[in-house]
Amino acid sequence: LPIYSGGAWSAPQRVDVGQTFESSFPAIASGEGGRLVVVWVNHYSSTTDGLFSAALEPGSSGFQPPAPVDLDLGQAIGTYPSVAMNLAGNALVAYRVVTAVSGPSTPEIPVGYVDAEIRMARFNGEYWSSFGQPLNRNPAQPMLAPTAANSPQVAIDLTGQGLVAWQEPDDSFVNRIYARRIFGMVPGNILQVSPSTYAGHPLNGPADELALDVAGFGEGAVAFRQQPAPGSGFTRPRVFVNEIPSSFDPHGAAFDGARIVDGGGAEGPAGPLGPLSMAVDGEGDFDVGFGSGVASYDARGNETEASAPVRLDEGSSAVPGDPVLARADN
Helix, strand or coil: CCCEECCEECCCCCCCCCCCCCCEEEEEEECCCCCEEEEEEEECCCCCEEEEEEEECCCCCCCCCCEEEECCCCCCCCCCCEEEECCCCCEEEEEEEEEEECECCECCCCCCEEEEEEEEEEECCCCEEECCCCCCCCCCCCEECCCCCCCCEEEECCCCCEEEEEEEECCCCCEEEEEEEEECCEECCCEECCCCEECCEECCCCEEEEEEEEECCCEEEEEEEECCCCCCCCCCCEEEEEEECCCCCCCCCCCCCCEECCCCCCCCCCCCEEEEEEEECCCCCEEEEEEECCEEEEEEECCCCECCCEECCCCCCCCCCCCCCCCCCC
């Protein structure tokens, strides 16, 4: 990992020091003053892989030795960790642990699905503490096989509280997006982010991709891609955003309601849609970036309205759009 400081990049530093097996699923987050935390997966024993971490403290020239986060991943075939750090150096990590896959010995798991747990841990600047329980809505129900696009996402606010969102089938086995607020080591109520109906139409297609951001004192937003289905009112995938007010707001226990933000008219944008990038500030203003075919777009909005998407690229690209957006506190 090279580090950017003083206007220049350092030589790459090895983070998984002392580990002889190949590492995978790296993710990184930053705090103030040069704080960094990196997580990754590596072999732990003959029966299980582990999730590890290394931190870089302000003023330090090198990362601390690897520290364990979770040493019971089993075979880590879909961990895809998401890690977030606030200015003070507190961090949260969310990840998926596959416990069984479909096959002759597990006929109850549909093809393309797995049994899995959504797990989380908190970093206090020195040590990781596991939440000790799956955060899924229904851990006994199979989930779609993990990908980078449908894996859990986590964000953290100024106070160290967080928001985690993930994909999981509802009781009708339609893939939805769910979320929980995180208060210290206590997960909040499960909230459905992607709705079952929209504008009087049933949404029986899956929500198959998500992006998440939090700012200020818990002001959060989740973007997700909703696939069409007969009767949904649109024929192509759509980009939705659903916001949740600050945790101090009287209405902060629930999401405001999902809205289409892709500007694709009644049917949706013509080009292949995604991936998504979500950014929000402490006042509830947001930007959501998404690719549509070879174009890249930014749609802006707040709790009550959204503007038409603005094209970001110059129009000469031959590869799919993949914008990444960030928004400052102001």
